[in-house]
Amino acid sequence: xxxxxxxxxxRSRTPLPLWLLAGVGAVFIAxxxxxxxxxxxxxxxxxALSGVGAASAFRLSIVVSLVATVLSMLLGVPLAWIxxxxxxxxxSVVRAIVVLPVVLPPVVGGIGLLAALGRGGVMGxxxxxxxxxxxxxxxxxxxxxxxxVSMPLVVLATESGLRSIDQRYERAAAxxxxxxxxxxxxxxxxxxxxxxxxxxxLAWARALGEFGATITFAGNLEGxxxxxxxxxxxxxxxxxxxxxxxxxxxxVLSVGVLVAMRDRITQAx
Amino acid sequence: xGLHADFVARRDRFEVAVTLDVADGETLALLGPNGAxxxxxxDALTGTLELAEGTIELDGERIDLLPPEQRPxxxxxxxxxxxxxxxxxxNVAFPLRARRTEKSTARARAAELLxxxxxxxDSSAMPGSLSGGERQRVALARALxxxxxxxxxxxxxxxxxxSARPGLRALVREVALGFGGATVLIAxxxxxxxxxxxxxxxxEEGRQTQTGTPEQIRAAPRSSYAADLVGxxxxxxxxxxxxxxxxxxRTADGQITVAPEATVAHGSQAIASLKPIDVSLHMTEPEGSxxxxxxxxxxxxxxxxxxxxxxxxxxxxxxxxxxxxxxxRMGLRAxxxxxxSFKAVEVSLQIEGNDDEAPxxxxxxx
Numbered sequence: 307x308x309x310x311x312x313x314x315x316x317r318s319r320t321p322l323p324l325w326l327l328a329g330v331g332a333v334f335i336a337x338x339x340x341x342x343x344x345x346x347x348x349x350x351x352x353x354a355l356s357g358v359g360a361a362s363a364f365r366l367s368i369v370v371s372l373v374a375t376v377l378s379m380l381l382g383v384p385l386a387w388i389x390x391x392x393x394x395x396x397x398s399v400v401r402a403i404v405v406l407p408v409v410l411p412p413v414v415g416g417i418g419l420l421a422a423l424g425r426g427g428v429m430g431x432x433x434x435x436x437x438x439x440x441x442x443x444x445x446x447x448x449x450x451x452x453x454x455v456s457m458p459l460v461v462l463a464t465e466s467g468l469r470s471i472d473q474r475y476e477r478a479a480a481x482x483x484x485x486x487x488x489x490x491x492x493x494x495x496x497x498x499x500x501x502x503x504x505x506x507x508l509a510w511a512r513a514l515g516e517f518g519a520t521i522t523f524a525g526n527l528e529g530x531x532x533x534x535x536x537x538x539x540x541x542x543x544x545x546x547x548x549x550x551x552x553x554x555x556x557x558v559l560s561v562g563v564l565v566a567m568r569d570r571i572t573q574a575x
Numbered sequence: 576x577g578l579h580a581d582f583v584a585r586r587d588r589f590e591v592a593v594t595l596d597v598a599d600g601e602t603l604a605l606l607g608p609n610g611a612x613x614x615x616x617x618d619a620l621t622g623t624l625e626l627a628e629g630t631i632e633l634d635g636e637r638i639d640l641l642p643p644e645q646r647p648x649x650x651x652x653x654x655x656x657x658x659x660x661x662x663x664x665x666n667v668a669f670p671l672r673a674r675r676t677e678k679s680t681a682r683a684r685a686a687e688l689l690x691x692x693x694x695x696x697d698s699s700a701m702p703g704s705l706s707g708g709e710r711q712r713v714a715l716a717r718a719l720x721x722x723x724x725x726x727x728x729x730x731x732x733x734x735x736x737x738s739a740r741p742g743l744r745a746l747v748r749e750v751a752l753g754f755g756g757a758t759v760l761i762a763x764x765x766x767x768x769x770x771x772x773x774x775x776x777x778x779e780e781g782r783q784t785q786t787g788t789p790e791q792i793r794a795a796p797r798s799s800y801a802a803d804l805v806g807x808x809x810x811x812x813x814x815x816x817x818x819x820x821x822x823x824x825r826t827a828d829g830q831i832t833v834a835p836e837a838t839v840a841h842g843s844q845a846i847a848s849l850k851p852i853d854v855s856l857h858m859t860e861p862e863g864s865x866x867x868x869x870x871x872x873x874x875x876x877x878x879x880x881x882x883x884x885x886x887x888x889x890x891x892x893x894x895x896x897x898x899x900x901x902x903x904r905m906g907l908r909a910x911x912x913x914x915x916s917f918k919a920v921e922v923s924l925q926i927e928g929n930d931d932e933a934p935x936x937x938x939x940x941x
Contacts, residue, residue, distance in 0.1 A: 478656040480643040481621035483721055484673035488644075492669070496660035 342554055347547040354548040362529045363537035364555060370445065370533055371513035374452035378509045382460030383502070389461070390468035405458045415454050416522025423450065424523070447524030448531045452516045456509040463508060467501025507567040514559060577601065578725055578757040582629030582639070584619040590627070591615045591781040597757035597774070604760045604772030608800065612781040613761045617729050620759070622646050633724055633757075644673065649723030653730040655714040657702035663689065663713050664698040670721035688716040692746060708739030715750060724756040732767060741927050747771060766848055766925065769793070769809060777801055795877070802884065808849040808893055814839045814926070821866070821919055829890030832866045834919040835926070844927040851884060851896035853921040857914040858905055865916040869893065873911045876902060887915050
């Protein structure tokens with residue numbers, strides 16, 4: 307129906323209150339962005355950026371978010387597979403635990419990570435004393451904290467994608483001579499393409515904005531664990547102008563992610 | 576050699592028990608209503624469902640303990656199940672590549688099969704852009720790609736447009752006749768089973784109720800299901816259009832008048848079916864609208880409950896189903912002379928095209 311009507315005809319049928327509320331919603335979202343652009347001390351751009359360690363925060367954010375995305379895919383896709391396909395006991399409990407970081411306040415996640423993987427933590431002690439590996443206050447700590455909050459998004463997107471694929475295709479592949487591994491590679495993964503892309507982009511977007519778990523677990527050390535959001539947080543009192551520029555860098559990156567997501571999804575179709 | 580299967584398979588609480596024997600070069604049709612257990616049998620043969628009891632032997636070797644991918648089985652699925660993200664060519668090459676055939680060899684063989692079975696299909700096209708008939712042709716090529724020793728055809732016509740069926744049917748017949756191994760055709764349309772298979776086995780509620788040649792089953796259906804679905808009158812012959820849009824179907828042993836839905840070319844090959852219940856019997860020449868009125872001698876009267884099947888040696892021979900009451904009232908007995916009548920529109924027609932290739936008489940007359 308929509309395609310046969312002109313946009314004007316559709317607009318005339320949309321109730322006025324809907325227009326008003328939608329307008330308020332859009333302005334509410336757009337206003338902070340406009341505020342950032344207006345309040346930015348553009349004349350002091352160079353000095354402000356070097357003063358807040360923008361270059362190292364930017365580099366660290368990119369590295370941490372990308373590595374966390376790769377790890378999320380590497381572990382999250384198999385996890386989604388098991389949840390969707392394998393006969394495991396207590397599936398709903400396992401799923402609830404795996405997806406928990408989506409609803410949990412990230413600070414709580416950071417505290418949990420400290421308790422488990424911190425130098426004195428349940429497993430962290432063993433890692434540190436046995437192998438000399440320390441996660442806290444290192445880039446690996448930032449990556450671990452970011453992966454913790456990003457991976458569930460990959461699991462959710464992949465699992466819902468797998469559930470929408472008719473399992474008869476897998477049985478058909480087997481009946482036609484494909485080992486389970488071959489069927490996954492040639493038949494199921496290609497069919498899952500759009501959901502995998504969506505999962506990766508969502509995970510990356512989430513990783514880029516990660517703050518609470520990182521600052522709690524990995525600390526806020528410039529050049530080692532201080533990603534863009536942490537740098538913004540630190541600069542907001544001492545150097546408001548620098549904080550605004552750092553924020554704008556994040557805005558530009560995020561818009562880039564959203565545009566990339568659109569392209570990935572349209573390409574996949 | 577060929578297929579020898581004797582097994583019980585269970586899905587949920589539903590149990591299917593069958594014994595299937597198919598020699599190399601022969602086709603067995605597994606015919607049954609929806610929910611009879613046909614797909615359970617298919618899954619047991621492919622190995623995607625484990626047997627509860629029994630064995631499956633192919634050419635004297637047990638295959639029921641092998642995982643699906645190691646069984647020399649080719650299958651053409653009901654909903655074709657072409658892999659949506661692989662091209663037509665890669666779909667056909669799939670069974671070969673899955674068995675580690677070299678890529679170029681697999682593609683060459685796939686291209687060759689497509690050329691033979693689906694010459695009009697662009698091999699680089701994605702399955703989503705093909706018609707139902709084209710998809711099923713590609714699925715057939717895929718089933719044959721790895722040179723299986725058992726070919727399973729799972730209701731290959733069910734999702735195909737009516738207009739594309741005659742060509743596909745002819746192709747399936749050609750493929751099944753030319754295939755060196757055993758073929759199992761799963762069907763719920765009796766006409767497919769009766770015209771394409773050497774033997775038919777009827778499956779009802781997970782049990783085989785009758786097995787035999789199409790001729791045997793049509794002559795003496797043992798259950799009411801068999802009588803309803805399989806006990807149809809079948810005629811093959813050549814069509815000659817009449818001026819009023821009807822046509823005469825000339826068979827080897829007589830002729831009948833039929834009513835094609837569209838105009839037919841003179842000399843078209845056709846298979847026609849007529850349900851026994853649509854044939855009326857009369858002691859005197861009937862007056863009425865029925866265009867087919869044939870005279871003959873009753874060969875057999877078989878009473879089954881309150882119904883009776885009467886075989887009449889008309890030209891061509893007919894089977895009529897009447898109530899047991901009318902058999903008694905009319906005093907029908909073997910040897911009596913009767914008139915049989917039916918309307919031209921009651922005859923359903925499958926026009927097979929107008930090529931010189933005669934329908935394999937053996938397939939029907941067996």
